[in-house]
Amino acid sequence: MATKVMQDLVISPELAKNFRRNFTEKIIEFGLLFSAVFAVFITTAIVYVLVSEAIPFFQHVSIYEFLTDTVWTPNYSIKRYGILALISGTLTTTFIALLVAVPLGTITAIYLSEFASHKVRETIKPILELLVGVPTVVFGYFALMLVTPLLQKIYPDLTTFNMLGPGIVMGIMIVPYIASVSEDAMRAVPMAMREGAYAMGATRFQTAIKVIAPAATSGIVASYILAISRAVGETMIVAVAAGQQPNFTFNPVESAATITAYIVSVALGDLEHGGIGYQSIFAAGLTLLVMTLMLNILGHWVRKKYAERY
Amino acid sequence: MVARKKHNEIIKAESKNLNFFYADGTQALKGINLPVYENKITALIGPSGCGKSTYLRSFNRMHDLYPGNRYEGEIILYPDNTNILEKKVDPIEVRMRISMVFQKPNPFPKSIYENVAYGLRVRGERNKRVLDDKVEEALKGASLWGEVSERLHDLAFNLSGGQQQRLCIARALATEPEIMLFDEPTSALDPIATVNIEELMSELKKKLSILIVTHNMQQAARISDYTAYMYLGELIEHDLTDKIFTNPSKKETEDYITGKFG
Numbered sequence: 001m002a003t004k005v006m007q008d009l010v011i012s013p014e015l016a017k018n019f020r021r022n023f024t025e026k027i028i029e030f031g032l033l034f035s036a037v038f039a040v041f042i043t044t045a046i047v048y049v050l051v052s053e054a055i056p057f058f059q060h061v062s063i064y065e066f067l068t069d070t071v072w073t074p075n076y077s078i079k080r081y082g083i084l085a086l087i088s089g090t091l092t093t094t095f096i097a098l099l100v101a102v103p104l105g106t107i108t109a110i111y112l113s114e115f116a117s118h119k120v121r122e123t124i125k126p127i128l129e130l131l132v133g134v135p136t137v138v139f140g141y142f143a144l145m146l147v148t149p150l151l152q153k154i155y156p157d158l159t160t161f162n163m164l165g166p167g168i169v170m171g172i173m174i175v176p177y178i179a180s181v182s183e184d185a186m187r188a189v190p191m192a193m194r195e196g197a198y199a200m201g202a203t204r205f206q207t208a209i210k211v212i213a214p215a216a217t218s219g220i221v222a223s224y225i226l227a228i229s230r231a232v233g234e235t236m237i238v239a240v241a242a243g244q245q246p247n248f249t250f251n252p253v254e255s256a257a258t259i260t261a262y263i264v265s266v267a268l269g270d271l272e273h274g275g276i277g278y279q280s281i282f283a284a285g286l287t288l289l290v291m292t293l294m295l296n297i298l299g300h301w302v303r304k305k306y307a308e309r310y
Numbered sequence: 311m312v313a314r315k316k317h318n319e320i321i322k323a324e325s326k327n328l329n330f331f332y333a334d335g336t337q338a339l340k341g342i343n344l345p346v347y348e349n350k351i352t353a354l355i356g357p358s359g360c361g362k363s364t365y366l367r368s369f370n371r372m373h374d375l376y377p378g379n380r381y382e383g384e385i386i387l388y389p390d391n392t393n394i395l396e397k398k399v400d401p402i403e404v405r406m407r408i409s410m411v412f413q414k415p416n417p418f419p420k421s422i423y424e425n426v427a428y429g430l431r432v433r434g435e436r437n438k439r440v441l442d443d444k445v446e447e448a449l450k451g452a453s454l455w456g457e458v459s460e461r462l463h464d465l466a467f468n469l470s471g472g473q474q475q476r477l478c479i480a481r482a483l484a485t486e487p488e489i490m491l492f493d494e495p496t497s498a499l500d501p502i503a504t505v506n507i508e509e510l511m512s513e514l515k516k517k518l519s520i521l522i523v524t525h526n527m528q529q530a531a532r533i534s535d536y537t538a539y540m541y542l543g544e545l546i547e548h549d550l551t552d553k554i555f556t557n558p559s560k561k562e563t564e565d566y567i568t569g570k571f572g
Binding site: 019021117118191193194195196197198199200201202203206210211214215 | 370373377402403405406410412414416417418419420428429431432433478479481482485531
């Protein structure tokens with residue numbers, strides 16, 4: 001009877017669960033889980049260290065003062081703790097960098113994806129990606145010794161340490177990030193979409209701008225966010241060429257210190273462990289972490305909103 | 311003027327001894343001579359790989375997008391009496407007069423309105439009223455207006471597959487082409503959407519000439535006036551659809567349409 005309830009189910013040995021296979025599978029699964037958890041663990045540890053060191057700092061300095069004061073002098077006799085003096089440096093250099101990198105990177109991506117022949121693309125892309133491998137300290141001296149002197153020819157009042165030169169160089173440095181990620185996004189747009197546009201009588205440029213770029217928006221925006229995160233976190237270029245004097249200004253021709261430049265300059269000096277000056281770098285680091293975290297959340301949101309649907 | 315008549319029909323375009331080679335050297339078309347009649351539907355049938363899509367895509371120079379492809383022979387477009395494969399002919403100009411609908415609906419990542427307006431914008435039309443009128447007209451022509459008139463500014467991806475394909479037809483229609491190429495336009499659609507598209511094509515031929523590739527023989531029999539059977543890059547037979555499906559003159563054609571082969 002088909003409806004009869006089966007009792008004393010007998011399983012033939014051929015169909016029984018294979019112990020060895022299940023065991024190896026479990027080990028593999030554990031290994032994968034371990035790798036995933038490890039990354040999470042490291043991140044948590046970093047956050048823990050930053051927060052635990054920043055807590056004593058905020059017992060001395062109120063968050064209100066930290067966020068509203070515009071003077072940052074934790075290592076002077078008159079101590080002031082206004083992180084805005086550092087944030088302004090970070091934002092200004094990042095903004096200049098984006099002004100350079102977004103147009104240049106996007107145009108490069110469009111060229112590589114829609115115009116360049118296979119051969120040209122395979123030549124230019126590796127060279128471009130080589131730019132990522134250049135140590136940033138080299139870029140820093142490039143800004144200090146070459147770009148700033150050149151800018152001084154146009155604008156003689158420019159000081160040796162300023163935010164404009166390193167900002168521009170930082171922009172050049174992040175062009176490959178934007179170009180490479182955006183190009184991948186545009187090339188992932190199906191050929192059918194391109195054919196559709198060409199069949200309407202569109203030129204290559206019209207196809208690229210009006211069809212391919214909109215279709216790849218999520219990837220392109222993701223590349224911008226990646227570039228911003230990279231610029232906000234960049235240390236050596238600004239530490240070398242922008243000066244290390246905290247200065248609340250958004251004027252690119254002035255010298256200023258970024259959050260990262262402050263951290264590196266203080267961390268290299270000899271400071272009393274546990275002192276307020278030492279703790280201040282963790283407060284600054286925490287600020288940086290919060291900034292990049294917000295950018296990542298923004299990136300995640302944008303990617304979801306403009307998810308590819310072709 | 312050259313006599314453009316055959317079978318008492320006016321020839322809109324015709325291929326003369328057309329050969330086509332892909333970049334890897336494969337010859338996909340071998341000396342094809344085939345007319346496309348004005349206000350008629352010409353169907354291309356044949357087994358996969360017979361070159362029917364390759365032939366269709368030669369008409370709007372789609373093969374130019376891939377380096378290394380090569381044409382030989384002529385496709386003459388009337389009344390210009392010009393070989394559109396000629397190097398001096400601008401493929402963009404050709405595509406403005408010969409539009410195409412693809413196998414899978416491929417709307418652009420834009421609103422319904424912008425999809426239809428795209429071809430007009432490409433041609434430099436900026437006048438909002440002209441655009442509005444032409445978009446409406448094209449959507450009506452593709453019998454989609456009733457379904458989308460209330461949501462013209464919604465994203466085209468929100469439409470169903472059949473609606474998307476009719477949107478692609480509207481998009482192609484908006485620029486008032488002389489010939490429309492259909493590359494298996496219903497193979498990704500359900501039967502009801504297929505019927506809609508077929509009825510639409512019968513309506514469209516009043517205004518323009520249609521060349522359609524289909525792997526569905528019933529479809530060719532239902533909608534086309536003339537049918538061409540291709541095999542291995544060669545044109546085996548071209549005649550009135552009724553004749554091809556009831557009394558083909560070639561044995562190969564008969565084998566194919568009766569299902570003995572292919």
